[in-house]
Amino acid sequence: MSDAQPVRGTGEHRSGETAPAKRRLRLSSGRIQVGNVPLFSAPLIETERLTLRHFRAHDLDTFAETLADPNVVRHIGGEPNDREDAWRKMLTGAGFWALIGIGMWAVERRSDHRLIGHVGLFDFQRDMQPNITGEPEMGWVFNPVAHGQGFATEACLAALEWFDRTQPPVSIPAIIAIKNEASMRLAERLGFERQPDATYRDEPIGFFRRPLQRG
Numbered sequence: 001m002s003d004a005q006p007v008r009g010t011g012e013h014r015s016g017e018t019a020p021a022k023r024r025l026r027l028s029s030g031r032i033q034v035g036n037v038p039l040f041s042a043p044l045i046e047t048e049r050l051t052l053r054h055f056r057a058h059d060l061d062t063f064a065e066t067l068a069d070p071n072v073v074r075h076i077g078g079e080p081n082d083r084e085d086a087w088r089k090m091l092t093g094a095g096f097w098a099l100i101g102i103g104m105w106a107v108e109r110r111s112d113h114r115l116i117g118h119v120g121l122f123d124f125q126r127d128m129q130p131n132i133t134g135e136p137e138m139g140w141v142f143n144p145v146a147h148g149q150g151f152a153t154e155a156c157l158a159a160l161e162w163f164d165r166t167q168p169p170v171s172i173p174a175i176i177a178i179k180n181e182a183s184m185r186l187a188e189r190l191g192f193e194r195q196p197d198a199t200y201r202d203e204p205i206g207f208f209r210r211p212l213q214r215g
Contacts, residue, residue, distance in 0.1 A: 040097045042105045042120075043166075045158050050151060052105035052119070052158055055094040059106055062115040063090050066143040075177035076141065096122050102136055102167070107155045109146070117142030119155045121163060121172065128200040130207070132173045136163070138210070139174060140186070147182075156190050160210075169212050176206040184208070 042054035055063075064086035066072055073080055081089070096103030104120030119140040125133050138159075142152050163172070174192055176183045184194075187208045198207035 040101055042094070042097055042103060043162060045105070045162055046110070047154050047158050049110055050155055050158070051108040051110055052155060053108060054097070055090050055104070055106045055118075059115050060087055060090060062143070063106075063118070066117065066141065069144065071144055072141065075180035075183065093118060093120060093122070096120070102163070105155075105159060107142070107146075107151070109151070114145075115143075116146035116151060117155065119152075119159050121159065126175075126200060128175070128198050128205075130198060135173055136167070136170065137173050137175070138192075140183075152186055153189055156186065160190060164213050169214060171212045172210040174208045174210070175200060176208060178204060178206050180206070 042052070044054075045052040060083070064081070064083045067081035067086045067089065070080055093104030100123060102121040102123075104118050104122060106115055107117045107119055108114065109116050117140065119138075121136040121138050123134060123137060126137075138156075140152055140156055142155075146152065160172075172192075174187055175198060176187060178197070184206060188194075190210065192208035192210045195207040195209050197204045199205070
């Protein structure tokens, strides 16, 4: 694993939230070598208050707790997930890294090492219009214990800074349930712009896109 490189930036927050402290990121490559085969895990990112890292098996309890919360899932499928479904989703988020070089991070609060959510970039090969297959879609989910404190903004900005530093410059799509106003506000703070609604699984869904970042 390569040496971490310090990066500096500033955070953002919505009105009424505790402002995240000024971001001081430490980035570590997620590439490891087993024999002659390169494998990839989520690169480690540290901010003032958070650690973004690869998922670990023992994360399942907290991950499953989050996805079983009706207040969390009402805008992402509507039905609480059982432990089996949560396990599959956690494996999917972790597995993206090895397959396509991007994926999901577990987001851990540094003060107590609690898993408070996950964030990432991925390609679910969604059957939707407009078609975003092959693009690095962004998404995030956070446990209610983390709401209203600027953690989601801090984590998402860190993930986007990593992407901008390491990946070819492209625009980034995101889809958000029409009634998920909090997530839409977060998307706008991250620089995403509202597009005409998309159609996913025969239902309208909010469609956002972060413009290509140049130099």
